[in-house]
Amino acid sequence: MxxxxxxxxxxxxxxxxxxxxxxxxxxxFNGNEKAYLNECIDSTFVSSVGKFVDEFELKLAEYIGVKKAVVCVNGTNAIHLCLKLVGVEAMDEVITQPLTFIATTNAITYANAIPVFVDVDKDSMGLSPKSMLDFLKRNTEIKNKTCYNKNTGRRIKACLPMHTFGHACRIDEIKQICDDYHIELVEDAAEAMGSKYKGQHLGSFGKLGAISFNGNKIMTTGGGGVIVTNDEALAKQAKHISTQAKTPHTWEYHHDEIGYNYRMPNLNAALGLAQLEQxxxxxxxxxxxxxxxxxxxxxxxxxxxxxxxxxxxxxxxxxxxxxxxxxxxxxxxxxxxxxxxxxxxxxLMTRLTMFQDCPKTSLKNAEYLEExxxxxxxxxx
Missing domain, CATH: 3.90.1150.10 (Aspartate Aminotransferase, domain 1)
Known part of the structure; x- marks a missing residue:
């Protein structure tokens, strides 16, 4: 050795x-975890309705500095819902990075969209605004305030950068590029709870952001994640479609669109609230x-x-x-x-069979870091 x-x-x-x-x-687990879990069990509200869900969402929004937080079963489905909420549809393209955990690209495919891989910066390990801008200048055109890939004919609807290991990518520059090219910005801040860039919590720069509370994250709910946003209408829609799109009624079952069973249980929220306190x-x-x-x-x-x-x-x-x-x-x-x-x-995601034929730029920085x-x-x- x-x-x-x-x-x-x-x-x-x-x-x-x-x-x-x-x-x-x-x-x-050195805080109120056991006390809150016992209280949750005693209340019998252990599924997706209960006081800990509501309180956890309020405290998360306050801590992150956004208007609304909507907790989910995990960070991956939080990203999936974010993409759906900004209008990503089948055969749209979503710009992202090749150096990421597979959940990022899986969520894109859940929306039936196609990832476009641009290089990362060596000093952030996150999506490079320079690589992104170079790609857009060479390969896209704007028609009716919509960005299209000239090579594929597909709409580029969103950009999904990931903050690697809690380190911020150049998210302000990425946001400016997205604004200039009419592309929706969704942040994969799965690993970035508690991280800030220029004084602003990661996940709050885009229209929507997603954070993970998996068991290996800095704070955990066991499994779990959250959608964060300053758009109250989108937050309301996120809560609706994450709860099977069931319309409120005392006894009737009525659902007004395709929904998902993505809501965080009260038990997990109780654990998360105790973790947030620490x-x-x-x-x-x-x-x-x-x-x-x-x-x-x-x-x-x-x-x-x-x-x-x-x-x-x-x-x-x-x-x-x-x-x-x-x-x-x-x-x-x-x-x-x-x-x-x-x-x-x-x-690199581009080495995986599922994504090897997706559009991509030169990935020299990502390849350097991968090794x-x-x-x-x-x-x-």
């Missing part, structure tokens, strides 16, 4: 004070860990991924950038063999 890998293992074990298996990111503590702990990782890895000439100017990252998953694919693979092999969980960044980025243990201590 290389000395620097052994020293990394020793550092992480010392930080977490354990010789046991160290996961990539484990949830922490989020600032989680953020402080994770930022301290990122600082300690930076200091340690600098002594071994390994680069850690850091937030940029004007960004306040939640550091959901800390990442190191290694020199080559060979070094990355050795690091992964030795760390995992020692019981310290590490994971590579995702395989070098590794996530290391990032749990709250």
């Amino acid at each position: 290389q000395p620097k890998i052994q020293q990394t293992i020793n550092f992480i074990r010392n930080y977490y004070q354990t010789e046991d298996f160290i996961p990539l990111h484990a949830p922490v 989020l600032d503590q989680f953020l402080e702990s994770k930022r301290q860990l990122a600082k300690e990782y930076k200091t340690f890895f600098e002594t071994h000439n390994i680069k850690t991924f850091e937030e940029r100017t004007d960004e306040q990252s939640n550091y959901w998953l800390n990442a190191v950038i290694l020199e080559s694919l060979e070094e990355r693979n050795l690091f992964l092999k030795e760390m995992n063999a020692a019981g310290v969980m590490t994971r590579p960044i995702w395989q 070098r980025v590794v996530n290391i243990p990032s749990s709250v201590k």
